[in-house]
Amino acid sequence: MTDTRPPRADAVRNRAALLSAAADEFAERGMDASVADIARRAGVGKGTVFRHFPTKDDLIAAIVLDRVGELTTAGDRLRDAADPGGALLEFLTIAAQQRQQRDLSFLHVAGDTNAAVAEARDQMYRTVHDLVDRARTHGALRTDVTGTDVILLMCAPNYVASYAPGASPDLWRRYLGILFDGLRPQGAHPLPEPPPPAL
Amino acid sequence: MTDTRPPRADAVRNRAALLSAAADEFAERGMDASVADIARRAGVGKGTVFRHFPTKDDLIAAIVLDRVGELTTAGDRLRDAADPGGALLEFLTIAAQQRQQRDLSFLHVAGDTNAAVAEARDQMYRTVHDLVDRARTHGALRTDVTGTDVILLMCAPNYVASYAPGASPDLWRRYLGILFDGLRPQGAHPLPEPPPPAL
DNA sequence: CGATAAACGGACCGCGCGGTCAACTTGTAC
């Protein structure tokens, strides 16, 4: 019935090349990198892109799905760490490190049009909430900060660092450090605004 | 010789309407709001836009120039405040408050193509450096943070808050609070990465 | 080998963008 023969060898090769090229291109130029450029970088024709991914959004979704999956895996591994505060910091480090992409903002975007991405995203969100709750309970996090806050703040270090012209590609670590100091309970000042609705 | 008669009344009216409409449109849709939409919003034809601003970039530059000017003025006023730490916080509040635009990132962009914007931007940067230096000397800021750091981080609260769907338009205040706690000297952990080259 | 379907490639399409222009309208000065 649904007997589908395995795909051709060159097809799987091209698909992998496309995903890699697209990831690089999106990381360098942002989400508006053109499909033609991606095809050229992968060494295939433009039509081949659309054979594998019916829409540019589908290509983005494939990459996002991959990244978000890695993130969830890493987060789940860190859930049982002895030091929940360090675990959260490490999770945020992994999140920012992912191919030092300009930002993870397209995550929110892509999820709105693709159900699979939305599902993976929500799973990742749950993992973050969990890590945050553990860190807070453990006294490693200020009490007035929520998982949603951290989800939103996650992208900030990369975003900020991307506007420094000649800086080290690891500059985001600096701003993650500052951000994380702001999340610690020591010397936390009351926040003037309530947390946003949960994500 | 360069005797230029004053512009017509409707021209100055349209110019003002255009600037206002463009500011709104850019605030809502980001920098890729179309010129046609801006013209429609201002109630004028598309050609009129280009009569007043030869290029879309010139229109952006006019707005940015205005905002950056306000910011510099506010910063200069705050330079003599009794409490340099509070002054810096107030400056960052004003910066984020500016029409709650999605981000100030286009500032960096616009400066690369327009000399006047670059000049105003640099002046504003100097003001920030000054405010930061005073706050640091006063013990209100961690010692390992530079003016350039603050310039880069300035945009973060707005950026982060813009990704919360149904949240309060003042949500940025919350993230500015967290960020500023990360900038305080109390309980600051050493940063893993050196500061970026000065802006 | 062929035979065949899967995969490929690039010319092509429609669209919306920033920007131009020539015909038209209107504020202003006398």
Add this chain to the structure above:
DNA sequence: GTACAAGTTGACCGCGCGGTCCGTTTATCG
């Protein structure tokens, strides 16, 4: 009121984008 320059307008242009399509190539299998 009239003349004229300043201002306005929307049709129009070229371009690059995402996406389509069909003639061609090629991996696979008996």
